[in-house]
Structure formats: structure tokens, C-alpha cells
Amino acid sequence: MTKDTxxxxxxxxxxxxxxxxxxxxxTIIPHLLLLQPETPAxxxxxxxxxxxxxxxxxFPDLALTxxxxxxxxxxxxxxxxxxxxxSIFIELLAPTARRLGxxxxxxxxxxxxxxxxxxxxxEILRSVAQSSPALIDNALAPRSILISPMPGDQHSFGALxxxxxxxxxxxxxxxxxxxxxxxxxxxxxxxxxxxxxLTLSNDCPxxxxxxxxxxxxxxxxxxxxxxxxGGRLVNSQPAIATKAGADGxxxxxxxxxxxxxxxxxxVRPLATASN
Numbered sequence: 375m376t377k378d379t380x381x382x383x384x385x386x387x388x389x390x391x392x393x394x395x396x397x398x399x400x401t402i403i404p405h406l407l408l409l410q411p412e413t414p415a416x417x418x419x420x421x422x423x424x425x426x427x428x429x430x431x432x433f434p435d436l437a438l439t440x441x442x443x444x445x446x447x448x449x450x451x452x453x454x455x456x457x458x459x460x461s462i463f464i465e466l467l468a469p470t471a472r473r474l475g476x477x478x479x480x481x482x483x484x485x486x487x488x489x490x491x492x493x494x495x496x497e498i499l500r501s502v503a504q505s506s507p508a509l510i511d512n513a514l515a516p517r518s519i520l521i522s523p524m525p526g527d528q529h530s531f532g533a534l535x536x537x538x539x540x541x542x543x544x545x546x547x548x549x550x551x552x553x554x555x556x557x558x559x560x561x562x563x564x565x566x567x568x569x570x571x572l573t574l575s576n577d578c579p580x581x582x583x584x585x586x587x588x589x590x591x592x593x594x595x596x597x598x599x600x601x602x603x604g605g606r607l608v609n610s611q612p613a614i615a616t617k618a619g620a621d622g623x624x625x626x627x628x629x630x631x632x633x634x635x636x637x638x639x640x641v642r643p644l645a646t647a648s649n
Contacts, residue, residue, distance in 0.1 A: 423456035425465050433466060434473040437491040438483065446498050459506045459542060463535050464627055467495050471531055496531055503538045517638060518546040519569040520562065524586070525555040527575050536571070536604075539627040540634070555586075559593050566596040568641075569634055572620075573605035583618040598641050604630060 437445060449462055474491045477483035483491075521537045537549040550558060562570060570590055574583070587601050603615045603623045615623035621637055624630035 423458070425452060425457055425461060430466055430469050433470045434477065434491070437470055437474065437494055438487050440494075442494040442497040445494055446501055449498055449502060453502070459502060460539060460628070462502060463499065463539060467499060468535060468627075471495055492531055496534065499531070499535060499538060503541070506542065516546055517544070517569075517635075518548075518565075518567045519571060519634065520548050520550065520565075520567045521571040521573070522550040522553050522558055524572050524574045524578060524583070525553055525558055527552075527573070533573055536627045536630060539631055543631055545634075559589060562590055562599070563593040563595055567594075567599065568596065568638055569600040569602060570594075571602045571604060571630065571634075574603065574607040575605050577607060580614055580617050583614065587619045600634070600637050600641060602630065602634065602637075 433448075436448065440448075449466070452462060452466070453459070471492060474483065474488050478485065478488045519537075519540050521533055521540070523533060533549055533551075537547045540547040550561065553561075572587075583603075590601060591599050600622075601620045603618070603620045604625070608615055608623050609625050612623055622633050624633050
């Protein structure tokens, strides 16, 4: 029998009219902040398997002027010289997307150009992910995560990329795009995900967030559900994760993956012992 998902959790008011400017400034750009790369170590001579900072700096302009297939050719050249897929995602595509957002905010790039640039990056993301198998087979120890914006937020390039990072690490990963509150709750009710990762781009009262996390746990098919938070709001106010009752937060895809694996390693033995 399916649990009742009619919790009274509130969410951002439906039907809000978003103009193009607000769509970029309040949704696309903030979600990209989830993918802040780690600071690269300083070294002497350049390495073939490392993306040079100068190459990263050039890529936003290329994303605005080249076609998707031409950009993909450049990315394939990085891969051919030994750069990892994860580095392509986190150290090249994510900073490029953030820079496109900054260029729009600085009024040096219009909305159409930003949109086309992000579309080209998303095409590269999909192409590279499809042509690169997961690094780890999850058949022996399947781990699952559902990544979703907080109901009321829009989907983002950043959320899609985080999902790809987890997938390549051997996780059974799924991402919801622009979910309704009831849809997300029903999804968690029907499938026993180990972890739900929520991203928040818009301001959200802590009481609303806490209530929604409580709802997720109450309807979850997995009684030991782990809830992680990320996004602009959480990055600027990390304490909101603990206050809302989440299990943790991370500022980038790599640390999110590391934290998820740590938490799951702790929760699973306890769940087995209780059974």
C-alpha cells in the first residue's frame, strides 16, 4: 500500500511569473555554484592530464562562438591527452557555466548568448557521459541517490552534472527536473533511495525546509533515508542544513560524493544490525 503523501509541507508559491532575467539570475546561475571546483595544487611544468587555468579562462568565449560539435572536439582532445571525465565536468564545464552567468550579470553577454552557451555545455555533458562508462560497477553494492531541486525551483545544469558525477562513481542515480511537491514525495515513497539530494537556489524559510525534509522521511520507502542539501542558499548559510534536519551539506560535486559515501557507510551497518 502506498503511503499517504499529503503532508502539509509548504513550498514556493506556484504560478510566479519569471521573466528571462530572473530565470537566469535566480535559478540557473545559483545552481551552478553547487559545482565549485577544488583549488588546484600549484606546480611547475604543465601536465597533460591537468587542465591549465588559461585553458579554462578561454573556454567561456569559445562556448559563445563555437558550435556544440566544435566544442566537443576540444573536450575530446582534453580526454585524449589524459584529462579525466570528472575533471572535464568539474574543472572545465562548471567554471565555464558560472563565467557565462557572470558575463550576463556584468551586462557583457545577453540572455540569448548565455542560453545558447549553456545549451552547448549541456550537450557536451550528455555526449561525454554517454561515451564514458562508470568507473565502478555498482552490482555488488548498489547505492542510490535521487537529486532534485526543492519543489518550486527550476532544473539546472549544475544538478544534471552532479548526477553524472555520482553515476560515474557507480551510483544508481536519478535527477528530477522541476518536480511538483507531491511528485517528489511519491517518487521517494515508491523507490527506496539511499540518499535524496536537494538543491536550493531561492530563499526558503527554515521552517518550510525542515517540514519538507520531515515529509520526505515520513513517506520514504527507505526508513534510513539520508538527506543532503546543496545550492546557493546552503552555501551561503551552511547552518541551515543542520537546523532543517538534513544529514549534511557539500559545496561541490566531489565533496558531495565523498560525504554521501561516508554517511552511507555509517548508516548501512546500523540498518543491517537493526534488521
